[in-house]
Amino acid sequence: MTYLAPEEDAFVRESEIDGPAPAHRLLGMTDQEYRDVCSVLARDPNPAELAMYSVMWSEHCSYKSSRAHLGRSPTEAPWVVVGPGENAGVVDIGDGWLAAIRIESHNHPSFVEPYQGAATGVGGILRDIFTMGARPIALWNQIRFGPLNEPYNRYLLSGVVAGIAGYGNAVGVPTVGGEVAFADRYSGNPLVNVMCLGVLREDQLVLGSAGPEGTVAVLLGAPTGRDGIGGASILASASFDETAATLRPSVQVGDPFTEKKLIEACLELYSKGLVVGVQDLGAAGLSCATSEPAARAGMGIEVDLDRVHTREQGMSAPELLMSESQERMMAFVVPDRVDEVLAVAAHWEIDASVVGAVREGGRLRVYHSGDLVVDVPAASLTEGAPRLERPLGEPQWMEDLWANTLSFVTPPDLGEALIRLLDDPSLGSPAWVYEQYDHMLFLGTLIGPGQDGALIRVEGTDKALAVSTDGNGPVCYLDPRRGAARLVYESALNVAITGARPLAAVDNLNFGNPEKPEVMWQFRETIEGISEACEALGIPVVGGNVSFYNETDGIDIYPTPIIGVLGLAEPIPASPPRHDRAEEAFELWRFGSDWAINLAASAFEESTFGHLGGRPSAPDSTMAKAAIEMAIQLARQSLAAAVHDISDGGLAVATAEIAIASGTGVTIEYTDWRSLFSEDPHRFVAAIAPEHAAQVEALATGIGIPAARIGRFGGNEIVFARGGRKTSVDLELAETTYRQAIPRRLTAAAH
Amino acid sequence: MRAAVVVFPGTNCERDTVRALRALGGEAELVWHKETDLSDFDGVVLPGGFAHGDALRTGAIARLSPAMKAVAGMAGEGRPVLGICNGFQVLCESGLLPGAFIANRDLSFICRYVEVEVADTDSMLTAGLTAGQVLRIPLNSYEGNWVDPSRQGRVVLRYVGDPNGSQDRAAAVANDAGNVVGIMPHPERATESVLGSTDGQRLLGGFLAALDRPTIGHR
Numbered sequence: 001m002t003y004l005a006p007e008e009d010a011f012v013r014e015s016e017i018d019g020p021a022p023a024h025r026l027l028g029m030t031d032q033e034y035r036d037v038c039s040v041l042a043r044d045p046n047p048a049e050l051a052m053y054s055v056m057w058s059e060h061c062s063y064k065s066s067r068a069h070l071g072r073s074p075t076e077a078p079w080v081v082v083g084p085g086e087n088a089g090v091v092d093i094g095d096g097w098l099a100a101i102r103i104e105s106h107n108h109p110s111f112v113e114p115y116q117g118a119a120t121g122v123g124g125i126l127r128d129i130f131t132m133g134a135r136p137i138a139l140w141n142q143i144r145f146g147p148l149n150e151p152y153n154r155y156l157l158s159g160v161v162a163g164i165a166g167y168g169n170a171v172g173v174p175t176v177g178g179e180v181a182f183a184d185r186y187s188g189n190p191l192v193n194v195m196c197l198g199v200l201r202e203d204q205l206v207l208g209s210a211g212p213e214g215t216v217a218v219l220l221g222a223p224t225g226r227d228g229i230g231g232a233s234i235l236a237s238a239s240f241d242e243t244a245a246t247l248r249p250s251v252q253v254g255d256p257f258t259e260k261k262l263i264e265a266c267l268e269l270y271s272k273g274l275v276v277g278v279q280d281l282g283a284a285g286l287s288c289a290t291s292e293p294a295a296r297a298g299m300g301i302e303v304d305l306d307r308v309h310t311r312e313q314g315m316s317a318p319e320l321l322m323s324e325s326q327e328r329m330m331a332f333v334v335p336d337r338v339d340e341v342l343a344v345a346a347h348w349e350i351d352a353s354v355v356g357a358v359r360e361g362g363r364l365r366v367y368h369s370g371d372l373v374v375d376v377p378a379a380s381l382t383e384g385a386p387r388l389e390r391p392l393g394e395p396q397w398m399e400d401l402w403a404n405t406l407s408f409v410t411p412p413d414l415g416e417a418l419i420r421l422l423d424d425p426s427l428g429s430p431a432w433v434y435e436q437y438d439h440m441l442f443l444g445t446l447i448g449p450g451q452d453g454a455l456i457r458v459e460g461t462d463k464a465l466a467v468s469t470d471g472n473g474p475v476c477y478l479d480p481r482r483g484a485a486r487l488v489y490e491s492a493l494n495v496a497i498t499g500a501r502p503l504a505a506v507d508n509l510n511f512g513n514p515e516k517p518e519v520m521w522q523f524r525e526t527i528e529g530i531s532e533a534c535e536a537l538g539i540p541v542v543g544g545n546v547s548f549y550n551e552t553d554g555i556d557i558y559p560t561p562i563i564g565v566l567g568l569a570e571p572i573p574a575s576p577p578r579h580d581r582a583e584e585a586f587e588l589w590r591f592g593s594d595w596a597i598n599l600a601a602s603a604f605e606e607s608t609f610g611h612l613g614g615r616p617s618a619p620d621s622t623m624a625k626a627a628i629e630m631a632i633q634l635a636r637q638s639l640a641a642a643v644h645d646i647s648d649g650g651l652a653v654a655t656a657e658i659a660i661a662s663g664t665g666v667t668i669e670y671t672d673w674r675s676l677f678s679e680d681p682h683r684f685v686a687a688i689a690p691e692h693a694a695q696v697e698a699l700a701t702g703i704g705i706p707a708a709r710i711g712r713f714g715g716n717e718i719v720f721a722r723g724g725r726k727t728s729v730d731l732e733l734a735e736t737t738y739r740q741a742i743p744r745r746l747t748a749a750a751h
Numbered sequence: 752m753r754a755a756v757v758v759f760p761g762t763n764c765e766r767d768t769v770r771a772l773r774a775l776g777g778e779a780e781l782v783w784h785k786e787t788d789l790s791d792f793d794g795v796v797l798p799g800g801f802a803h804g805d806a807l808r809t810g811a812i813a814r815l816s817p818a819m820k821a822v823a824g825m826a827g828e829g830r831p832v833l834g835i836c837n838g839f840q841v842l843c844e845s846g847l848l849p850g851a852f853i854a855n856r857d858l859s860f861i862c863r864y865v866e867v868e869v870a871d872t873d874s875m876l877t878a879g880l881t882a883g884q885v886l887r888i889p890l891n892s893y894e895g896n897w898v899d900p901s902r903q904g905r906v907v908l909r910y911v912g913d914p915n916g917s918q919d920r921a922a923a924v925a926n927d928a929g930n931v932v933g934i935m936p937h938p939e940r941a942t943e944s945v946l947g948s949t950d951g952q953r954l955l956g957g958f959l960a961a962l963d964r965p966t967i968g969h970r
Contacts, residue, residue, distance in 0.1 A: 162859075165859075165860045169801075169860060169862075169891075169893075170761070170801045170804065170805070171763075172761075172763025172764075172800060172801070255804070256801070256804070257760070257761050257801065257803070257804025257805075257806070258804075260760070260761055260763065260801070260804075261760050261761070348760065349760055434862075435860075435861060435862055435863050436859050436860045436861075436862065437860070437862060438860075438862050438891050439862055440862065440889050440891065440937075440940050440946070441763060441764065441767065441891075442766075442767060443767050443770060443771070443939070443940060443942075443943070443946060445946070446945055446946075459770075
C-alpha cells in the first residue's frame with residue numbers, strides 16, 4: 001500500500017485510551033501502521049503477529065522511507081546476474097566466475113556497544129555473501145567518529161576496530177581496506193559500514209527463495225537466544241538521546257567460531273547441490289528468514305517454533321520470532337536430502353533443526369506449544385510493508401553555506417599547512433587501524449590497505465578484483481548531488497589506478513532523520529548524484545543499504561553516502577602502481593585539469609581555519625572517464641611506479657604520501673598555491689621514470705587528458721617551489737607526523 | 752613424500768599452506784582433526800587460524816583433538832612437525848614444544864611484515880640457512896608473545912626488533928632434536944614476490960626437504 005505520511009497520528013484505538021502505552025508503540029510502530037495491520041488481517045493481530053510486523057515493517061527492514069527513491073538508480077547491465085533486492089549483488093566476471101558484493105551499516109549497535117556492534121556487522125555482511133553461494137574473500141570497513149579529544153570517541157574507535165579485528169581475523173576472511181574519518185557531526189553517532197566481496201562458480205549461485213510446496217526449512221547454526229530482540233526496530237530505526245546505553249540488550253553478540261563453521265558447512269551444502277534456497281538470519285531474525293524466502297517464491301510457509309534449537313528455555317513466540325541471535329542460516333531443502341544436510345552440519349559441528357516446510361497458498365503460519373500463533377499472508381510482511389512518500393524540501397541553509405566562502409589575502413605557510421594536514425587523523429596514516437586486521441589471508445592481496453584501491457586476485461584465474469570505497473561527509477553536506485557523484489567517480493578512479501576496469505557499484509546511504517524534509521531532500525539529491533555518475537560511467541548499482549535516524553539529540557550527521565566500486569583487472573597487471581615505488585629522479589606528474597581551484601569542503605580549509613562553506617565544484621563526466629582510462633593504461637602498461645588520486649588534502653597530501661611511503665623527498669612546482677590543496681575531482685598524481693615520459697605524454701594526448709610534469713622526486717625534503725622561492729618540510733618530520741596522527745591521540749589520552 | 756596439513760574447526764590458513772607447499776613441489780593434503788591415523792604421511796603441518804575458536808586458551812582444546820596423538824607419534828619418530836602461528840600455540844599446549852603464549856605486549860593484534868634473523872640452523876626449518884641471515888615474513892597474531900620460564904626452548908629464528916614482547920625475541924622455536932618447530936610469523940604468506948617476499952620459500956623448503964629424510968638425528 002502507498003499512502004502519504006500523516007502529519008500526526010490523531011487516531012487512538014479505543015482499547016488504548018486507558019492504561020500503559022500500547023504494545024505496538026513500544027515495538028516502534030506508529031498507530032497508522034497498527035491500523036494497517038488490522039486491515040490486512042481484518043482483525044487485531046495477536047502478540048506474535050504484532051512482533052513480526054513491527055520488525056519487518058521497521059525502517060531498517062522495509063526501506064519504507066527510501067524505496068520511493070531507490071528505483072532511480074541504474075541497476076542493469078549485461079554482466080549483472082543479480083541486482084538489488086537479494087542478499088547481495090552478483091556480477092559475471094567471465095569464464096564461469098561470478099563476484100558477489102554487498103555493503104551494510106551497523107551504526108546504531110556500534111554506538112551502543114562498539115565491540116559487539118562492529119563485530120556483528122562483520123558477521124552479518126559475511127552471511128549476506130555466503131548466502132549467495134560465494135566464498136567470502138575480502139572485507140572492507142568505513143568507520144567515522146567524532147574528534148579523538150573526546151574520551152567516548154576514543155573508546156568507540158578502539159572498540160569498533162577491536163570488534164572488527166576480533167571477528168574478521170577469527171572468522172578467517174582478510175580485511176583489506178576501508179576508510180577512517182573524524183568530524184564533529186559523528187560525535188554521538190558514529191558510522192560503521194562494512195563491505196564484503198565473494199567469488200563463486202556460476203553453477204553454485206543460490207538465491208533466497210523458498211522453493212516449491214513441501215520444501216523443508218532447516219535452521220542451521222547458533223542456538224536462538226534472547227539477544228538482539230528489536231535490533232531492527234527499536235535500535236536501528238530510531239534516533240538517539242542520552243538513554244542510548246539502556247538499549248544494550250538490543251545489540252547482538254557475535255561468535256566468529258560458529259560463523260567460520262557455518263561458512264564451511266554452507267559452502268559444502270552448495271557444492272553438493274543440497275539446497276534450493278538459503279536466507280541468512282540477520283535483522284528481524286526468523287521473521288525475515290521465513291517470510292522473505294516464502295514471498296520471493298510466491299509461496300506460504302509453516303514453522304514450528306518448538307523445533308527451533310534454543311540457548312535458553314521458556315522463550316515466548318514473539319521472542320523467538322524477533323531474536324537476532326547471530327550465526328544462523330535457513331536452508332531450504334528437498335525432503336529426500338534433509339538427512340544429507342544434517343550430516344554436513346554434524347561434520348562441521350554446528351546445530352541444525354528441521355523447523356518447517358513450504359506450503360501453497362501464501363500464508364505464513366507459525367505454531368508454538370501446539371497453538372497456531374501466527375497466520376498472516378507472507379507477502380504482507382515484505383512487499384506489503386508501508387511505502388512512505390515523505391515530504392522533502394531544500395534546506396534553507398544551503399544558500400548561506402554556498403555564500404560562506406573564505407578569501408585569502410596572503411598565501412598561508414605551505415609547510416605548516418602540509419604538516420597540519422598530515423596530522424589530521426582523517427588524513428594521516430590509517431596503519432594503526434589496518435595493522436590490527438589480518439589483511440593477507442588467502443594469499444590474494446596484491447594491493448592491500450593504505451593504498452587507493454585494493455586488488456585481490458581470484459585463485460585459479462588470471463583475474464583480479466579491485467575495490468575502492470569512498471565517502472566524504474563535508475562535501476556531501478555542502479552539495480549532496482555533486483558530492484555523491486564525485487564519490488562515484490573517485491571510487492571508480494581508485495579502482496582504475498590498480499589497473500582494473502569499473503564494473504559495478506554499491507552504496508551505503510547514511511542519513512539523519514527521514515521525518516525531516518531537509519534530510520529527505522539530501523537523500524533524494526544523493527540518489528540523483530549517484531545515478532547520474534553511474535549512468536555516465538555505464539556501471540550499474542547492484543546493491544545498497546539505507547541507514548536513517550543517524551541523529552542524536554536532534555543533530556543529524558552529514559549526509560554520508562559511502563560508495564563502493566568493484567572493478568576487474570584481466571590479465572592481472574604485472575606491476576600495478578603502489579605508493580611506495582617512487583625513486584630518486586622519477587618525475588612527478590599531474591593528470592587532469594588544474595581547473596577551478598575550488599577549496600570548498602577541502603581538508604585544508606577545515607584543518608587550517610575550521611571552515612566549512614562554499615560550493616564544491618561540479619564533476620565532469622568526460623574528464624572523469626579520461627582520468628579513469630589514463631589510470632588503467634598506466635597500470636596495464638607498467639608506465640607509472642606510484643599513482644595516487646587527488647582527494648583529501650589535495651595534491652600536496654597525495655604527493656607527500658607517495659614521498660613518505662617511498663622514503664624519498666620531492667620537489668613540487670606550483671603557480672597558484674591553492675592548486676596544492678584543492679580537492680577538485682578527476683585528478684591524480686604519478687611518479688614516472690624518466691624513460692617512460694615520452695610514452696606517457698603520447699598516451700595522455702591520445703586519451704585527451706591534461707598531463708603536466710610538475711616536479712621530481714629526490715632528496716630528503718618535501719619542497720614547494722614557485723619560481724626561485726622555496727618552502728620545504730623535512731621528510732622525516734612529515735613521516736613521523738603522518739604515522740602518529742592517530743596513535744599519538746590515543747596514547748596521549750592514556751596518560 | 753607427503754605432508755599432512757591438519758584442519759581443526761576454526762583453522763583458516765590450511766588452504767594457503769597447502770597451496771604454498773604444492774607450489775614448491777611438495778605433496779600436501781588436508782586432514783580433518785578427527786583423523787587418528789597419519790601413517791600415510793611423512794610429516795605434518797599445524798597451520799594458522801583459531802582452532803576451536805581459541806576457546807579457553809589458544810590451542811587448549813586443539814591439543815585434545817584425536818589427530819594430536821598421531822602428531823605426537825610423528826614427533827617422537829623424528830619426522831618433521833611444523834606449527835605455524837596457531838599451530839605453534841597448539842604444539843606448546845601439547846607439550847611438544849616448551850613455553851606458552853600470552854597477548855602481545857601492546858595488547859593489539861599485529862598484521863604486518865617483520866624481519867627475523869636466523870639464530871640456529873640446527874632444525875629442520877632452518878637447516879638450509881646461515882646464521883645471521885635476515886628474512887622478511889608477515890606476522891599475524893594477537894597471542895604471539897612467547898614465554899618460557901623453563902628456558903628449555905631453542906630459539907631458531909629471532910625477531911629483528913621486538914614487535915610483540917616475545918621472550919628472547921623468539922619468532923621460531925625448536926625441540927632438542929630439531930624435528931619439531933613452531934614459528935609465529937607465516938612463511939606461507941611470503942612465497943611469491945607479488946605478495947611482498949619469497950623468503951618463506953626457504954623455510955617451507957626446509958620442511959619439505961626434511962620429509963625425505965627418514966628421521967632427524969638427535970643432537
